[in-house]
Amino acid sequence: MKTDSQGRCLIKAKGISAGYGDKTVLEDIDLRLHSGELLGVVGPNGCGKSTLLRTLTGRLAARSGSIQVMGQALTAYSRMQFARKVAVVPQADAPPFDFTANELVLQGRRPHWGFLSGPGAKDRAKALQAMQTANTVHLKHRSIRNLSSGEFQRVLVARALAQDCPILLLDEPTAHLDVGHEVEVFRLLHQLCRAEGVGILCICHNLNAAAAYCDRLVLLDQGRIKAEGNPQSVLTLEQLREVYAVDLSLTETPDGRGRPQFLYHCEDL
């Protein structure tokens, strides 16, 4: 299914605010995610990126505003229904039990099997396909505790792919990856959007990668949306100075798409 970046609206969040205890972390967030779109969420540490993800998946109840997922209110979904629509790649944590990579990816099929039944032949085939897509087939029989953090991260992506959802949310999927694997993951996400029409929201710390690969960016600052739009309009030097308190130099990707790229400058050293 070929779709342009203005596909069907998958997630529609209007005026949401959220927080913990008496602390408000997110305020008045409007956000849309369309099918076939790679949306990047950037912002400094503690700006509410992960809280946004928790709110969009219903782990944290929004205090106000409304969230619609594929035309239905978030709160109207059962856990199982929701997990068939939205797959999440959480931040990688040390796994407590020693499954093989294949077993872990197979668990991504869980929303598609019955409550008490287990994976079948179709699930195994889907898991294998997901591992192929995420370039992790060679890790199939390795124990997840012995994987490098980059390998483990890609296995987590494979598990989310096995879940086979129209919406994919990722929390810093490239945090532990070297530049080679980072490019690989972003190319994979890009391809999923274009070829499969998946709507992807990706939290990302690397501004250059976000600018190069995302169709649209949301810049969060202190729990509010500071800017939103295409990478050129969101990542301006002035915005970055205000939000990150840093001076960078601006250039652009040499591919003719004119995506902004940033250079450190260190004249004052």
Place this chain on the structure above:
Amino acid sequence: MRFHIKSSIWITIALLALAASVLVSAGIGQTGFTPPWVVAKAMLQEGDGGFGLSLIVWELRLPRIFLAIFVGANLAIAGALMQALFNNPMAEPYVLGASSGASFGAVIAMVMQWTGGVAGFNPIMLCAFSGTVIATVTVYSFARQDGRTSIASLLLTGIAVSALLGAVTTLILLRSDFYQLRSALYWLMGGVAYRGWSDVAGILPYTFICGGLAFLWRHNLNILGQGEETAYHLGLSPEKARGFILVVASLLTAASVATSGIIAFVGLMAPHLARLLVGPNHGPLIPLTAIIGALLLVWADVIARTGSSGEELPLGVITGALGSLFFLYLLNLQQRKHQP
């Protein structure tokens, strides 16, 4: 498929070992060792063959062996369940204070001399169950942060809850009269001695029903073991899962504590050994961990009844000594793994 065959082989081996252990351990007692074939023959004879062996085996040794089997299986399955619930391989009924909760409840029922019961559960079992639930919920709510439990917070909270409940239990026992004190203390130290077939019949349904439920939930347990966040995103409601595991693990713990007191660390050792053989998949893990728990307790009880001449050692002392060493080894292993 390869892995299924491997797991089936291990489960078969463990079952055979358990059957052999029943026969061999039935021949071991204060009177010395009787070879298994003699024991088997005596068991099949209606009369006692002049030695009274048949009577000793049927009425004294076999009940305690089978009690050890079911208590061991209960504690082992409860351990595996709690480890999935806390996403932490160090969780276990004794470490968590759940056993203290059960004994606290049971002691109250004993001292108050409650009789009757509700829906086929006797008052000791009901109180032990409530105590387990209270202790586990307390530890869970204090040790849990952001959907995970660190080893440190798990152990510290477990210690605190255990200490509190243990102190209150001791206080209650001290305020009761002497006869109750002695029998309660003996029960509290943990053991399967001087029990009959009625005790075996009492605990057996818990092992099979709760063990069966745990096995039915094996796929969900695998997912829950990945952490609450992952389970949530894979469509498993955390509240539902917590409630289910809490009830099943508490029933298993309470049933074993109510019949045989506090027996430490079986729930830690058995799942760990089972994982070494078949991996963390709860499909083969639940049955294997139950059998290994049974094996551990059958042989610990053999040591208990023959270890020192003349007097029996409490079973809880044996598993406590063995298990604490194992616990230290595991703790060391875990800490090394969690270092970056």
